Amino acid sequence: QQQVKQSPQSLIVQKGGISIINCAYENTAFDYFPWYQQFPGKGPALLIAIRPDVSEKKEGRFTISFNKSAKQFSLHIMDSQPGDSATYFCAASSGNTGKLIFGQGTTLQVKP
Amino acid sequence: DAGVTQSPTHLIKTRGQQVTLRCSPISGHKSVSWYQQVLGQGPQFIFQYYEKEERGRGNFPDRFSARQFPNYSSELNVNALLLGDSALYLCASSLIWGKETQYFGPGTRLLVL
Numbered sequence: 001q002q003q004v005k006q007s008p009q010s011l012i013v014q015k016g017g018i019s020i021i022n023c024a025y026e027n028t029a030f031d032y033f034p035w036y037q038q039f040p041g042k043g044p045a046l047l048i049a050i051r052p053d054v055s056e057k058k059e060g061r062f063t064i065s066f067n068k069s070a071k072q073f074s075l076h077i078m079d080s081q082p083g084d085s086a087t088y089f090c091a092a093s094s095g096n097t098g099k100l101i102f103g104q105g106t107t108l109q110v111k112p
Numbered sequence: 113d114a115g116v117t118q119s120p121t122h123l124i125k126t127r128g129q130q131v132t133l134r135c136s137p138i139s140g141h142k143s144v145s146w147y148q149q150v151l152g153q154g155p156q157f158i159f160q161y162y163e164k165e166e167r168g169r170g171n172f173p174d175r176f177s178a179r180q181f182p183n184y185s186s187e188l189n190v191n192a193l194l195l196g197d198s199a200l201y202l203c204a205s206s207l208i209w210g211k212e213t214q215y216f217g218p219g220t221r222l223l224v225l
Contacts, residue, residue, distance in 0.1 A: 006154075034213070043116075043202050043216035044155065089154050096210035098143065099168050102154030 004092050006103025013110050019077040021106045023090035026071065030092040034100070035064065035075045038087045047088070048075070080110045114139065116205050116217030124223045125193050133188045133220045137205030143167075144186040145214060146178055147202040155202055161186055162209035190222075198224045 005024045013019045023033075031052055036044035050057045050064040050073065057064045063076040077084055090103040117136045125131050137144050143162040147155035160168035161180035180186045184205075190197055200219040206212035 036216070041218075041221075043200075043218045046213060046215065049213065091154075097168055098145065098160055098162075098206065098210050098212070098214070099157045099170070100145075100147075100155070100204075100214060101157070105152075105154050 004090060004101050004103045006090050006106055008106060009104065010107045011109070013080045013108065015080065015082060015110055015112050017080050017110075019080045019084070019108055019110070020074060021088055021090070021108070022072065022074045023092075023103050024070075024072045025092050027092070027094060028071070029094040030101075031095065032093045033064070033066065033073050034091050035062075036089045036091065036102075038089065038105075044089060077108075080108075082110045082112050084108060085110050116203055116215055118201075118203050118217040118220050120220060121218065122221045122223075124225065126225050127193055127195060129193050129224075130189065130191045131193060131222060133190075133201050133203075133222075135186045135188070135203030135205075135217060137184050137186070137203075138215060141205040141207050141215075142184050143206045143209045143212070144180055144184065145204045145206070146186070146188045147204065147216075148172070149200040149202055149219070151199070158188070160209070167209050193224045195224050198222060 034049035035047045038044040061078045066073045091100040145160040146158040149155040157170040159178040175191045202219045203217045204214040
């Protein structure tokens with residue numbers, strides 16, 4: 001019940017295209033859902049985050065869509081660029097624990 | 113502003129040895145969490161400290177321990193190293209404990225031979 005399942009494992013997108021990464025969870029106590037971007041040899045960097053009281057949040061080219069009833073959330077990267085090539089992790093945490101549960105990661109390659 | 117800093121950046125140890133990893137949180141942040149990231153996987157939660165008290169522990173053996181100092185920096189200790197402990201160890205800081213955003217450091221790459 002603590003798992004966060006992420007798909008796809010890898011994704012190849014043409015420059016200018018839309019990248020979509022999906023995550024699903026079981027624990028209904030989760031109430032904070034961040035997305036992190038990680039480049040090789042670096043720590044994860046917070047990209048965007050959402051809480052269950054909204055269904056969508058947009059920051060620049062990055063959008064989180066959240067479906068509470070389906071217990072799913074997704075990251076959309078619009079106008080994907082080669083510089084977006086990285087590994088993306090969804091995560092979730094509940095209440096006041098602060099413990100982040102991460103998905104398995106998606107390796108995104110944006111081809112020029 | 114300096115982000116989360118970790119030292120050392122890389123470390124090579126042999127099986128059975130002990131290792132200490134260090135983390136300095138973002139200035140003003142009082143909570144530190146530790147995660148282990150094995151190659152090709154997402155980070156796994158190890159510990160969280162807030163105001164020098166342990167507030168959470170993940171599913172790791174007792175060989176793993178940590179502490180937080182009065183200046184909010186933290187150390188992660190791993191005893192009796194195993195080959196499987198080879199990983200990137202990440203420290204994350206947040207303003208307070210709980211729902212606050214966590215900001216990660218660059219990590220310490222540990223290789224156990």
